[in-house]
Amino acid sequence: MVGIDFGKPLFTSEEIQRKIHELGSRISQDYAEKDLLVVGVLKGALFFMSDLLRSLKISVRMDFIHCTSSKGTQPVRIIADMSEDIRGKDVLLVEDIMDSGVTIAHVKKMLLARNPASLKVCVLLDKAERRKVQIEADYAGFRIPTKYVVGYGLDYKDRYRNLPYIAVLPMDEKMR
Numbered sequence: 001m002v003g004i005d006f007g008k009p010l011f012t013s014e015e016i017q018r019k020i021h022e023l024g025s026r027i028s029q030d031y032a033e034k035d036l037l038v039v040g041v042l043k044g045a046l047f048f049m050s051d052l053l054r055s056l057k058i059s060v061r062m063d064f065i066h067c068t069s070s071k072g073t074q075p076v077r078i079i080a081d082m083s084e085d086i087r088g089k090d091v092l093l094v095e096d097i098m099d100s101g102v103t104i105a106h107v108k109k110m111l112l113a114r115n116p117a118s119l120k121v122c123v124l125l126d127k128a129e130r131r132k133v134q135i136e137a138d139y140a141g142f143r144i145p146t147k148y149v150v151g152y153g154l155d156y157k158d159r160y161r162n163l164p165y166i167a168v169l170p171m172d173e174k175m176r
């Protein structure tokens with residue numbers, strides 16, 4: 001990206017695509033006999049969702065929820081709810097990263113109250129050591145250390161989502 005040195009990617013776009021194909025194969029097998037509804041959490045899941053869907057070998061439908069993630073004491077806020085009625089449906093929630101787990105736990109609770117047949121969670125990145133609530137993803141791409149990462153949908157102040165790879169945010173960018 002012009003003017004910013006992100007250094008060596010944490011995950012290159014090739015590594016990301018390889019991982020997505022692994023996840024896609026598992027999901028295709030697990031839902032082979034089901035009618036899956038994939039629900040992406042915007043904005044972070046945008047690119048992951050689009051590549052994951054294209055790696056699936058099964059017929060699926062898609063929907064989106066737009067929410068702000070929890071930050072400190074700031075609660076999760078739903079900006080736009082999904083349009084589909086999920087009662088009795090097999091739902092897979094797709095998110096960019098699970099950190100404290102608060103955001104996914106909140107969305108999961110909200111969706112479970114609507115009585116889906118099943119509800120699973122798929123994340124590309126997992127900062128497992130940072131968990132504040134007891135929740136695990138059913139499908140997780142890469143486990144990463146406690147570092148702030150950007151790219152491939154992940155942002156810092158809503159920027160750098162369009163990097164085609166994932167990189168650790170340079171310290172001097174945090175200072176700006």
Ligand code: IMP
Pocket residue numbers: 044069070095096097098099100101102103104147148149150154155156
């Ligand atoms: P949680 O509620 O703490 O699990 O946070 C999840 C949300 O925080 C994600 O949906 C991201 O929007 C954001 N987030 C957490 N860690 C990172 C990171 O390293 N880079 C970019 N966004 C992050």
Ligand code: MG
Pocket residue numbers: 044069155
């Ligand atoms: Mg975010």
